[in-house]
Amino acid sequence: MAHAYTPGLRVTDSAVIRKRRILPIQGTVLVKAGQKVTANDVVAKAEIPGKVHTVNIVNKLSIEAREVKRFMRKKEGEVVKKDEVIAENNPMIKWFKTTVQSPIDGTIESISEVTGQVLLREPPKPLNLLAYIDGTVAEVIEKEGAVVETPAAFCQGIFGIGGETSGVIEPVAKSPDQDLSPADITAAHAGRILIGGKHASMPVIRKAIEVKAAAIVIGGIHDKDLREILGKDLGVAITGTENIGLTLIITEGFGSIPMARKTFDLLVGKKGKKASCSGATQIRAGVIRPEIVIPADSKGGPGGPEGEKLGMKPGDPVRIIREPMFGRLGAVKSLPPDLTSIPTESHVRVLVVSFPDGSEATIPRANVETIES
Amino acid sequence: MADRPVNVVIATDCGSTTTKAILIEKVGDVYRQTFRGEAPTTVEAPFEDVTKGVLNSIQEVEELSGRKILDGEKIITPANGKVGVDIYVSTSSAGGGLQMMVAGAVLAMTGESAQRCALGGGAIVMDVLASNDGRAGHEKIERIRQLRPDMLLLSGGTDGGTVSHVVELAEYISAADPKPRLGIGYKLPIIFAGNKDAAPRVNEILGEKMALDVTDNIRPTLEKENLMPARHKIHDLFLHHVMQQAPGYKKLIAMCGAPIIPTPAAVGDIIERVAKKEQINVLGVDIGGATTDVFSVFQTVFNRTVSANLGMSYSISNVLAEAGLDNIMRWVPFDIDEQDLRNRIKNKMIRPTTIPFTVDELMIEQAIAREALRLALVQHKMLAVGLKGVQQERSISDAFAQTASGQSLINMMDLNLVIGSGGILSHAPRRVQSMVMMTDSYQLEGITRLAVDSIFMMPHLGVLATVNEKAAPDAFEHDCMVYLGTCIAPVGSGKDGDKCVDLKITGDGLSVNESVPVGELKLYKLDVGKTARLEATPAKGFDLGAGKGKPLSTTIHGGVGGILVDTRGRPLQLPTDKKQRVAVLTRWSKALDLYPELKK
Numbered sequence: 001m002a003h004a005y006t007p008g009l010r011v012t013d014s015a016v017i018r019k020r021r022i023l024p025i026q027g028t029v030l031v032k033a034g035q036k037v038t039a040n041d042v043v044a045k046a047e048i049p050g051k052v053h054t055v056n057i058v059n060k061l062s063i064e065a066r067e068v069k070r071f072m073r074k075k076e077g078e079v080v081k082k083d084e085v086i087a088e089n090n091p092m093i094k095w096f097k098t099t100v101q102s103p104i105d106g107t108i109e110s111i112s113e114v115t116g117q118v119l120l121r122e123p124p125k126p127l128n129l130l131a132y133i134d135g136t137v138a139e140v141i142e143k144e145g146a147v148v149e150t151p152a153a154f155c156q157g158i159f160g161i162g163g164e165t166s167g168v169i170e171p172v173a174k175s176p177d178q179d180l181s182p183a184d185i186t187a188a189h190a191g192r193i194l195i196g197g198k199h200a201s202m203p204v205i206r207k208a209i210e211v212k213a214a215a216i217v218i219g220g221i222h223d224k225d226l227r228e229i230l231g232k233d234l235g236v237a238i239t240g241t242e243n244i245g246l247t248l249i250i251t252e253g254f255g256s257i258p259m260a261r262k263t264f265d266l267l268v269g270k271k272g273k274k275a276s277c278s279g280a281t282q283i284r285a286g287v288i289r290p291e292i293v294i295p296a297d298s299k300g301g302p303g304g305p306e307g308e309k310l311g312m313k314p315g316d317p318v319r320i321i322r323e324p325m326f327g328r329l330g331a332v333k334s335l336p337p338d339l340t341s342i343p344t345e346s347h348v349r350v351l352v353v354s355f356p357d358g359s360e361a362t363i364p365r366a367n368v369e370t371i372e373s
Numbered sequence: 374m375a376d377r378p379v380n381v382v383i384a385t386d387c388g389s390t391t392t393k394a395i396l397i398e399k400v401g402d403v404y405r406q407t408f409r410g411e412a413p414t415t416v417e418a419p420f421e422d423v424t425k426g427v428l429n430s431i432q433e434v435e436e437l438s439g440r441k442i443l444d445g446e447k448i449i450t451p452a453n454g455k456v457g458v459d460i461y462v463s464t465s466s467a468g469g470g471l472q473m474m475v476a477g478a479v480l481a482m483t484g485e486s487a488q489r490c491a492l493g494g495g496a497i498v499m500d501v502l503a504s505n506d507g508r509a510g511h512e513k514i515e516r517i518r519q520l521r522p523d524m525l526l527l528s529g530g531t532d533g534g535t536v537s538h539v540v541e542l543a544e545y546i547s548a549a550d551p552k553p554r555l556g557i558g559y560k561l562p563i564i565f566a567g568n569k570d571a572a573p574r575v576n577e578i579l580g581e582k583m584a585l586d587v588t589d590n591i592r593p594t595l596e597k598e599n600l601m602p603a604r605h606k607i608h609d610l611f612l613h614h615v616m617q618q619a620p621g622y623k624k625l626i627a628m629c630g631a632p633i634i635p636t637p638a639a640v641g642d643i644i645e646r647v648a649k650k651e652q653i654n655v656l657g658v659d660i661g662g663a664t665t666d667v668f669s670v671f672q673t674v675f676n677r678t679v680s681a682n683l684g685m686s687y688s689i690s691n692v693l694a695e696a697g698l699d700n701i702m703r704w705v706p707f708d709i710d711e712q713d714l715r716n717r718i719k720n721k722m723i724r725p726t727t728i729p730f731t732v733d734e735l736m737i738e739q740a741i742a743r744e745a746l747r748l749a750l751v752q753h754k755m756l757a758v759g760l761k762g763v764q765q766e767r768s769i770s771d772a773f774a775q776t777a778s779g780q781s782l783i784n785m786m787d788l789n790l791v792i793g794s795g796g797i798l799s800h801a802p803r804r805v806q807s808m809v810m811m812t813d814s815y816q817l818e819g820i821t822r823l824a825v826d827s828i829f830m831m832p833h834l835g836v837l838a839t840v841n842e843k844a845a846p847d848a849f850e851h852d853c854m855v856y857l858g859t860c861i862a863p864v865g866s867g868k869d870g871d872k873c874v875d876l877k878i879t880g881d882g883l884s885v886n887e888s889v890p891v892g893e894l895k896l897y898k899l900d901v902g903k904t905a906r907l908e909a910t911p912a913k914g915f916d917l918g919a920g921k922g923k924p925l926s927t928t929i930h931g932g933v934g935g936i937l938v939d940t941r942g943r944p945l946q947l948p949t950d951k952k953q954r955v956a957v958l959t960r961w962s963k964a965l966d967l968y969p970e971l972k973k
Contacts, residue, residue, distance in 0.1 A: 024552075049550065051511065051514075051515065052511055052514040052515075052548040052549065053511045054509070054510030054511050065537065109548060110544065110547070110548065112540065112541075114536065114537050114540040114574055115537050115540055115541040115544060117544060119510075119514075119544065119548045158723050159723045222715075222716060223712070223715040223716050223718075224712060224715065226719070232694075233690070233693065233694040234690060234694075235682055235688065235690055235691025235694045236682055236687060236691055236722075237687070237690070237722050237723055253716075253720045253723060253724070254715075254716040254717075254720050254723075255716045255720070283687050283723060321720070321724045321727055322720070322721075322728070322729075322730060322734075323717060323730065323731065323734055324730065324731055343730060343731050343969070344731065344732055344734070344735040344969075345803065345969055346728065346729075346800070346802045348728065363730070364727075364728050364730060366726050367727045367728065367730060369724070
């Protein structure tokens with residue numbers, strides 16, 4: 001049977017989700033294999049070294065670099081308080097005395113007799129790494145973190161902004177092609193993951209931030225609104241660290257595009273369930289897509305772990321991801337093996353898509369994605 | 374270099390998304406690229422083993438060629454009839470390529486030399502630190518901490534020059550204690566290639582914390598740049614440190630018959646060889662999805678830059694952000710709603726593998742490509758300069774000319790050959806589209822030959838050149854290069870319709886005797902491999918390379934596009950009025966039969 005490799009977004013009611021939770025630097029792992037955790041439990045912690053400050057003693061005291069240690073009142077490794085004297089000269093006339101004070105609370109890291117620089121370091125900052133999802137610790141990675149696993153419903157978006165969060169699923173759109181209005185968002189949506197339809201405008205997003213919603217999941221937004229939210233034009237899609245007051249996940253793309261029925265139905269069906277989600281997106285090397293994880297109450301169904309993507313084959317549901325039919329959903333009718341000329345005159349591999357209304361179209365295989373389950 | 378006797382070669386390039394394999398075989402006395410295969414790169418989860426993609430791509434070559442190359446996961450060597458190959462070689466840019474941070478005492482001197490060194494070694498330079506880079510000490514430290522490079526290059530000071538500035542930079546690096554991008558718990562490699570008098574101090578400061586390697590100063594004197602020892606060191610460390618951390622690379626290194634080199638370094642090598650062999654000035658460009666690499670050899674000096682965020686898919690939105698909407702729209706021969714265009718560009722960014730289906734989408738992508746190419750060349754010109762800080766002897770006339778040190782080496786009038794690479798150029802549906810894209814974005818001047826890399830095989834040939842002197846140039850000439858033709862572009866400006874140039878072109882079936890007015894684009898057919906004699910007399914105020922108004926006589930080369938005459942003037946000015954612009958773009962497009970008719 002003809003098939004083809006094509007990227008796709010995962011939308012499934014039953015999967016086993018494994019999340020690797022790794023510290024940026026080595027630290028201490030606080031959980032054990034087999035332990036139950038909730039999204040906000042700390043699984044590992046580390047101390048991030050404090051910021052370094054530089055003080056050029058040579059310039060301040062008008063001395064030679066090689067003499068610097070003679071004028072220091074504090075040694076390398078010593079703890080200092082802000083405004084404490086760390087170096088001073090000793091003139092014949094007290095009037096000309098000059099002192100150098102510490103700009104921070106911290107420690108003296110180094111004193112250089114070549115450059116005359118003194119480096120001071122702020123105290124380390126603790127970093128707590130959360131479990132992110134409710135589940136069980138499947139594996140502990142010594143000094144680095146843990147893998148948390150849960151049976152769950154799982155849904156990937158195409159693009160998002162904002163980091164990890166959790167909350168209860170709350171549908172606000174009645175259908176996947178509803179355009180949300182600010183009136184749809186109320187104070188009762190605080191801490192909730194809101195499920196919308198085809199489009200959220202800037203006033204809708206603002207209202208969601210205002211009521212302190214945890215996240216919005218929506219078919220599409222306009223690029224101009226993204227620019228307004230971020231205060232700049234996003235050049236490269238590496239996101240997840242934005243601090244805009246909520247997490248925003250778009251499932252279809254930029255513009256006003258109805259959410260795929262399968263995605264919408266899955267999310268709406270989970271109304272009232274606790275979920276975790278992340279807007280983090282990275283489209284280069286090491287693809288990361290935004291996601292919604294809804295842990296199952298019980299062991300869940302027959303879903304498998306995230307694994308090798310299978311090829312596309314006739315009957316598979318697909319989404320067209322490029323103009324002129326961007327956003328339309330259909331099913332693979334056939335996968336002609338030969339290269340076919342398209343209107344640009346390029347010769348490419350194509351597929352024939354059949355739509356629910358009975359019509360058909362020939363589309364480059366590169367311009368569709370499978371809706372995976 | 375050991376020139377190994379080889380008859381059959383399998384070469385791969387492990388890119389971020391695709392691993393491409395080519396088979397090169399000796400046919401008679403000539404090496405030819407015979408088959409190719411490709412497969413998705415498998416550095417990322419769920420595979421996390423680059424060799425899987427390599428084996429898949431080689432398997433495709435096996436199926437197409439009928440040659441048995443693999444024995445399970447092993448490459449059969451040497452070749453014996455239709456079984457095995459003599460050598461397997463590879464380049465790699467998977468996982469984001471080689472990412473480096475460089476430092477030098479003075480930004481415009483050792484800082485710039487360090488940058489050129491790292492770029493020539495095939496790296497992406499994440500930042501350049503220097504004593505005078507305008508940042509306070511703590512800001513520099515904070516910046517070093519934020520970045521997670523694969524490697525650092527510390528230079529600074531001429532031999533016998535400043536020690537304190539170099540030591541200061543070493544102190545900052547030590548305080549920041551940067552962590553490598555790949556892998557936790559191994560020492561980050563750092564190369565010291567600065568003032569040799571500072572080396573003991575640098576060793577004291579960094580020797581324990583990092584994997585320090587000391588090599589020759591990249592700027593032993595202000596007048597001399599010595600990049601090769603540090604560049605070799607970059608390749609050594611890339612192979613023995615960085616790649617050891619990437620999934621599957623230990624296995625890949627063991628499979629290869631020659632050291633793996635970063636993809637851009639291999640491309641740079643082959644371009645440098647072409648320029649040297651033909652004794653010409655060459656400009657090469659590889660416009661990818663994420664980055665655009667520019668290579669140049671002018672006056673035998675090689676330079677490479679990489680514009681890390683100018684590309685046609687992952688970085689397409691950044692081209693819009695940097696160029697601005699107006700600059701993109703000036704190349705589009707129709708009007709489009711701004712919001713619609715912006716959404717389309719963002720959708721390409723988030724779904725980078727999609728391709729234009731309609732002619733208007735193709736035109737938009739090619740307009741964006743023009744701007745990415747233009748901006749990448751602007752960045753290249755800024756770094757491809759003579760050494761700064763060099764003492765110059767001046768005569769009276771020099772004093773009047775006020776030439777400074779550090780002038781750009783890129784002089785478009787002296788450029789002989791442009792080689793384009795990357796999907797948008799190599800796979801344009803009509804070859805003339807590639808010709809015009811490069812002519813527009815680079816504003817070619819005088820007489821310039823144009824070519825594209827047929828299937829992006831320059832990386833493979835670059836690494837092959839390190840093991841065999843003949844195989845790489847043979848395949849380059851016969852299978853890699855697709856000559857598009859020659860562009861004739863007088864420099865100057867005038868009113869549309871005024872006289873620009875009188876042309877007489879004769880030879881190989883082409884006979885042109887014509888006066889071409891200002892404001893035209895014309896294309897004359899002259900096939901690949903054919904040459905013609907050009908006698909051109911530019912009008913007063915126009916220059917084709919011999920001087921304003923001075924006649925020029927030379928041999929020109931044909932190609933799959935032909936001879937492109939561009940009398941639109943330099944610098945190229947497009948009408949600012951939307952209607953006029955659309956009219957003039959449509960006229961030029963029709964004159965060259967650039968696109969199929971738009972169906973609206």
